[in-house]
Amino acid sequence: MRPESAVTTAEMRKIEADAIESGSVTGLDLMERAGAGAVSAARERLMPDPAGKRVLILCGPGNNGGDGYVIARILHDLDAEIELRALGAPGQGAPDALANRKRWLEIGTVMPLDDSAAMGAQPDLVIDALFGTGLARGVDPAIFDPVRARIGAAPIIAVDLPSGLCSDSGQVIGAEGGILPATLTVSFHRPKRGHYLRDGPRFCGALAVCDIGLGATEGAVRLVRAPDGLGKGHGHKxxxxxxxxxxGGMGQSGAARLAARAALRVGAGLVTIGAPAEAMPEIAAQITALMLRRVDDAGNFAGLLDDPRINALCLGPGLGLGPREAALIGTALVSARPAVLDADALTLIAADPELRSALHPNCVLTPHEGEFARLFPDIADRSEGPGWGKPDLVAEAARRSGCVILLKGPDTVIATPEGNVMLHAAAYERAAPWLATAGSGDVLAGLIAGLLARGAAPAAAAQTGVWLHTEAARHMGAGLIAEDLPDLLPRVLQDL
Ligand SMILES: NC(=O)C1=CN([C@@H]2O[C@H](COP(=O)(O)OP(=O)(O)OC[C@H]3O[C@@H](n4cnc5c(N)ncnc54)[C@H](OP(=O)(O)O)[C@@H]3O)[C@@H](O)[C@H]2O)[C@@H](O)CC1
Ligand SMILES: Nc1ncnc2c1ncn2[C@@H]1O[C@H](COP(=O)(O)OP(=O)(O)O)[C@@H](O)[C@H]1O
Ligand SMILES: [K+]
Incomplete structure (x- = not known):
């Protein structure tokens, strides 16, 4: 089953507490299922038969460590050779972890993590159960020193999270080196936001999420899924x-052409490029099914917009930053047409409070990190960590600006003014690193504009656009350039 949402630490704790309070499960049951799930994932992906294998298990002082003691017991029963090293014993605040440590001590031993003199031979597998969602501050890199030296090439399984990774923000909380990067991260019930955000995917390695019987309880941030289908029915164009x-002007029209082709490929009935007279020959020489109209200034743009059939606008890619362009953006916003604002349109809006105040709920703003910081410097400045990550800052920006905000990246976050937040992760099996290429953002803007033209609501257009964008890139893989993206769409659409 694919997860529907990514949760915060606070949400996960509440889900767990509600389940325990309802009497349907105990904390010990959940810990047992978590440990068993981690062992199953290890056997499926890394070590089918643990018998005779050396496993080094690192246990922390909280419930993450508790999972580690369960894992030790299960692997011991499967005849693995266990070396368990702990960073202190669980306190009274973690009774389930304490109970599992006691059970482990009936069959094995616990050595301190920092006693490097007594370190055994190189392990076949390392289990990192030091810290999970309870990570409250930066980890001292020195705690990893005794084990780092002897892990060698052994794979590392992180229980819930690689120790040192913030579950809410996907950032390493502390100093460089204050994290143990994993080969495989095994999480429970729902992925945590930090598995997808920022540095999360790089440190998690691969990600497995196992069911521990907590039902269909979800977090507030939904994961973007494949659209239901974008077929055409009986209509005409x-x-x-x-x-x-x-x-924009001559020599600057490539971005608009990329966006326009993407809008047409995603199924808009008609797509017109509006260009200044000087750029028209250059554009005309390059296009066929696309149409071209002259837009010299805000006056003749307003005339064009008298046609009510023009129902979606793409503003910004390659547009320019002068007074003419600012006036065009103003005219577009006054028309209240559904619109994507990208690139230069965002820079213009950041510098002009009047334009900014004309934003309306049918606008989708698609900044990258730099543009986001220009638009919302105070929000971007706030450092991320427990309780505050990329979804929270995009939600704040959407609330403040009264329109849909899509903050780009491998971890794209989309938020609406009403507080709905969606996360699209181009990570793990959906990684698309070749999207880091000039012009790919222009294609995304065009896709969203095309979907708006087809009648999608702004947030839906943003989600579908970003999913198609990544999927197209995945179809091509290495060697992708932005020009390829629109022409990969037929394959993506036909597979839906
Ligand atoms: N929720 C669920 O449904 C389920 C949860 N489960 C598991 O529980 C995990 C969460 O457990 P948790 O809340 O006990 O937190 P955890 O990650 O063990 O860390 C807390 C301990 O670490 C300490 N500590 C923190 N930062 C530190 C630092 N930088 N350096 C040093 N110490 C630091 C902190 O100390 P303190 O801050 O109190 O001083 C405290 O002692 C979760 O990830 C999952 O694996 C599963 O069993 C199944 C169901
Ligand atoms: N490593 C990556 N993995 C997945 N998507 C990426 C990656 N790097 C960039 N992207 C995506 O590529 C697009 C780049 O847009 P942008 O930064 O505006 O570039 P440009 O202005 O050159 O078009 C965005 O949609 C972004 O999410
Ligand atoms: K861990």
Whole structure:
């Protein structure tokens, strides 16, 4: 089953506490299932038969360590050779972990983590059960020193999270080196936000999420899924909308052409590029099914927008940053048409409070990190950590600006003014590193504009656009350039 949401530490604790309070399960049951799930994942992916294998298990002072003691017991029963090293014993605040440590001590021993003199031979597998969702501050890198030297090439399984990774923000909380990067991270019930955000995927290695019987309880941040299908029915071209993409001047029209082609490929009935006279020959020489209209200034742009069939706008890619362009953005916003604002449109809005105040709920803003910081410097400045990560800052920006915000990256976050937040992770089996190429953001803006033209609501267009964008890149893989993306869409759409 694919998870529907990614949870915070606070949400996970509440889900667990509610289940325990309802009487349907105990904390010990959950810990047992978590330990058993981690062992199953290890056997499926890394070590099918643990018999005779050396396993080094690192246990912390909380419930993450408790999972580690369960894992030690199960692997011992499967005839693995266990070396268990602990960073202190669980306190009274973690009774389930304490109980599992006691059970382990009936069959094995516990050595201190920092006693390097007594270190055994190189392990075949390392289990990192030092810290999970309870990580409250940076980990002292020195605690890893005794084990780091002898892990060698052994794979590392992180229980719930690689120790040192913040579960809410995906950032390493402390100093460089204050984390144990994993080969495989095994989490429980739902992925944590930090598995997908920022540095999370790099430190988690691969990700497995196992069911521990907590039902369909979800967190607030939904994971973006494949759209249901974007087929065309009985309509004619005007049934699928007419998108207008504004272009910059001569030599600057590539971005608009990329966006326009993407809008047409995603199924907008008609797509027109609006360009200044000087750029028209250059554009005309490059396009066929796309249409071209002259847009010299805000006056003739407003005339074009008198046509009510133009129902979606793509503003910003390659547009330019002068007074003409600012006036065009103003005209577009006054028209209240559904619109994607990207690139130069975002820079113009960041510098002009009047333009910013004209934003409306049918706008989708698609900043990258730099543009986001220009638009919302105070929000971007706040450092991320427990309780505050990328979804929270995008939600705050959407609430403040009254429109949909899509903050780009391998961890794209989309938020609406009403407080709905979606996370699209181009990570793990959906990694798409070749999207880091000039012009790929222009294609994304065009996809969203095309979907708006087809009648999608702004947040839905943003989610579908970002999913298709990543999927197209995955179809091509290495060697991808932005020009390829629109022409990969037919394959993606036909597979839906
Ligand atoms: N929720 C669920 O449904 C289930 C949860 N389960 C498991 O429980 C895990 C969460 O357990 P948890 O809440 O006990 O926190 P955990 O990660 O063990 O760390 C807390 C301990 O570490 C300490 N500590 C913190 N930071 C530190 C630092 N930098 N350096 C040094 N010490 C530091 C902290 O000390 P303190 O801050 O109190 O001084 C405290 O002692 C979760 O990830 C999952 O594996 C499963 O069993 C199944 C069901
Ligand atoms: N490593 C990556 N993995 C997945 N997607 C990425 C990666 N790097 C960039 N992207 C995506 O590529 C696009 C780049 O957009 P942008 O930064 O605006 O570039 P440009 O302005 O050159 O078009 C965004 O949609 C971003 O999410
Ligand atoms: K861990």
């Amino acid at each position: 005007f049934s699928y909308g007419h998108a207008l993409v504004l272009s």
